[in-house]
Structures are given as C-alpha cells and as structure tokens.
Amino acid sequence: MKNVLLFLSLLSIISCNTSNNQEKFTRLTRGSVQVYDEAAKDFVSENSRIELLVDSLFLAEGPLWLDKLNSLLFTQAAANKIYTWNNDSGFALFMEPSGYTGIVPAEPDGILGSNGMVLDSNGDLILAQHGDRRVVRLKNWENNSPVFETLAGSYNDKLFNSPNDLVYADNGDLYFTDPPYGFGLDKLLTSELKEQPVNGVYKLSESGEIDLLVDDLSLPNGIAISNDNKTLYVNSSDLEYPFITKFDITENGLENRAIFFDGSELLKTSEGWFDGLKVHSSGNIFSTGPGGVLIITPEGKHLATIGTTSNALNCAFDKDESYLYITAFDYLARVKIK
Numbered sequence: 001m002k003n004v005l006l007f008l009s010l011l012s013i014i015s016c017n018t019s020n021n022q023e024k025f026t027r028l029t030r031g032s033v034q035v036y037d038e039a040a041k042d043f044v045s046e047n048s049r050i051e052l053l054v055d056s057l058f059l060a061e062g063p064l065w066l067d068k069l070n071s072l073l074f075t076q077a078a079a080n081k082i083y084t085w086n087n088d089s090g091f092a093l094f095m096e097p098s099g100y101t102g103i104v105p106a107e108p109d110g111i112l113g114s115n116g117m118v119l120d121s122n123g124d125l126i127l128a129q130h131g132d133r134r135v136v137r138l139k140n141w142e143n144n145s146p147v148f149e150t151l152a153g154s155y156n157d158k159l160f161n162s163p164n165d166l167v168y169a170d171n172g173d174l175y176f177t178d179p180p181y182g183f184g185l186d187k188l189l190t191s192e193l194k195e196q197p198v199n200g201v202y203k204l205s206e207s208g209e210i211d212l213l214v215d216d217l218s219l220p221n222g223i224a225i226s227n228d229n230k231t232l233y234v235n236s237s238d239l240e241y242p243f244i245t246k247f248d249i250t251e252n253g254l255e256n257r258a259i260f261f262d263g264s265e266l267l268k269t270s271e272g273w274f275d276g277l278k279v280h281s282s283g284n285i286f287s288t289g290p291g292g293v294l295i296i297t298p299e300g301k302h303l304a305t306i307g308t309t310s311n312a313l314n315c316a317f318d319k320d321e322s323y324l325y326i327t328a329f330d331y332l333a334r335v336k337i338k
Helices: 002-012 038-042
Strands: 033-035 050-054 060-066 071-076 081-086 090-095 114-119 125-129 134-138 148-152 166-168 174-177 201-204 210-214 220-225 231-236 243-250 253-262 277-279 285-289 292-296 302-307 312-317 323-328 332-336
Touching: 033 038, 038 302, 050 081, 050 090, 060 114, 060 125, 060 312, 071 114, 071 323, 114 166, 125 148, 125 166, 148 174, 148 201, 166 220, 174 220, 210 253, 220 277, 220 285, 231 277, 231 285, 243 285, 253 292, 277 312, 285 312, 292 312, 292 323
Parallel strands: none
Antiparallel strands: 033 302, 050 332, 060 071, 060 323, 071 081, 081 090, 114 125, 125 134, 134 148, 166 174, 174 201, 201 210, 220 231, 231 243, 243 253, 277 285, 285 292, 292 302, 312 323, 323 332
16 A cells, blocks of 8 residues: 555654653744634744754654643653653653553564553543553553553454544543554554454443444544534545545444545645544644644634644644644644644
C-alpha cells in the first residue's frame, strides 16, 4: 500500500534519540498558521506563534491535559514512556513502562508504548497500550512501577492489534480504534502475531461488553465525539483513503456513515495524514492532517491550518482551552487559542 510505504519512509528519517536536556522555557517557534476563513480568527491568526516546548523526540503522541498535575501528559510510543510538561518544571519522565509489560507476545522491533490517553468519569487515567495490545486503567501513579487493570484485551477470544486512540461518551461508553501500528515498521502488514482479521473501531460499554462497530477502515486512527454526543468522528491515516469519517451515534450503534472531510486536495501540496483529533467546546474540530493541525467547522468547512514543520500526530487543549498542544513526530509544541 502506498500509504504504508510513505509512513515507513517518514519514520526512517527521524532519529529515535530523546534529549533529556530541554530548557524549561523554550520560546523558539516551529511552523506558521494559514487562515482560510475569517471565522478562524476566533482561535488563531497568521501572527499566532507556535512555541517549541520539547525537541528531539520520536513519535510523540497521546497528549492529555491533567489538572491534578497541572501538566500535559504525552507519550513516546516507541520508547514505552510517558512524559509530563508544564510551564514551571518543563519536561520530565512520568511513567515507564507505559504500554508494554510483556504479558503477551510482541514484535521485537514493534512500537510498544502507550498511545492515546483519556480520563474516565472518576478521573482515572485510561490508556491504549500498543505492546500489551489492550485498553487499561492505571491503578497507581508510581512512575517506575505502574499497575494496570485490563478493561479490554481481546475480542472474540483474539487479541487486539494495538489499540491506538480512545474517547468516552457521556454515558460511559468508551470508543477506541485498533490499527496494527504496534507491530512495527517491518511487520505493519505482515506480522504473524496479528489475530484480529480487521483493523476495527470498537465500543466498550460500562457493562464490559465489547462491540465491533466498524470493520472496513484500513487504518483507523484518531477518534472523537461531538459535544452533543450524537456524532462519532474517526480519522483514517491511509493515504489512499485520506478522510475523516463521521457516524451518527444511535441506540442501534453507528448509522448514516459519511465522509466528513476529504483531505485529497491537501495531500497534493502538503505532507502528513489524519491522525489524532479533538473537539473544541465551540464544536469545531481540531484534527491533525496534511500540513499540520486543521481547524474544521461541524459542517466540514476548513477554516485554518496550524502548520507544523514535522508531521503532527495528535493534539489536546489545556483546562480552559487557552492553548492547543501539538505532538509531532519529533517535538512538542503549543499555540495560544483566543
């Protein structure tokens, strides 16, 4: 597949070394903002500064603002670690291991750390673990000896591929994607450890029941829910299917599937793919994609792109949506949101 070849080539040019000697208050900038509609200026402008916070990362992912630490959490999926960043103490290790503890077989060269993170209604940290191939709850906050409780580890008695991103609905249902990225670059499509016949989108109900909702997306990735809990958005990181797909959430599951946003034209001039996404309190969608982070209205109109110099992989708002944090291939950045 063309998308896989490009994905692998991009990965191969990034160094996997992480610098632990980050300055606390880096004020360098990376990228620029392109505005396509005046409505975007409710959030950003062409003069918005994209601040570089941490450099020399590798596969920075899964950003989540954590009020109890007044910090951003983010992962390095390839390093099996989670880090924190805040304005006072900067960059620090939060947890190791994060996604692989050895409870199931894994590819030696796989991307084994955790990826997406979310808080449940009790404030517990829920993680999508690539290496252990499960969705878990963090049972303690000891950074060198984390304890995980499995919430979803298999479907139809077969291990998941590598749960990637996840989001809660207000009723407690947890939606998550399960692409094969955890198997690593060389084994992305050929790993003999793969047990699931599809790369699915699943729902974990509060009762513990797991339902396969979507079975025909080649590389489902980021996932988000509209503020009224009526629409599910799923990003496809397949460059041959560069779309954000939306579904109506009903009592019967997902219905009325439609393409919410088509990135085909953007790919002609910009690099990147649809990865993580978040929904702002205004209802606008902030999605990584070709060129950086796209701001898209609920009607699918492209308002602006927060351009990044390295492929943007995910994003997250802080508590009051003052800043949007962006995890890119090799750095962490933020931009002030008006």
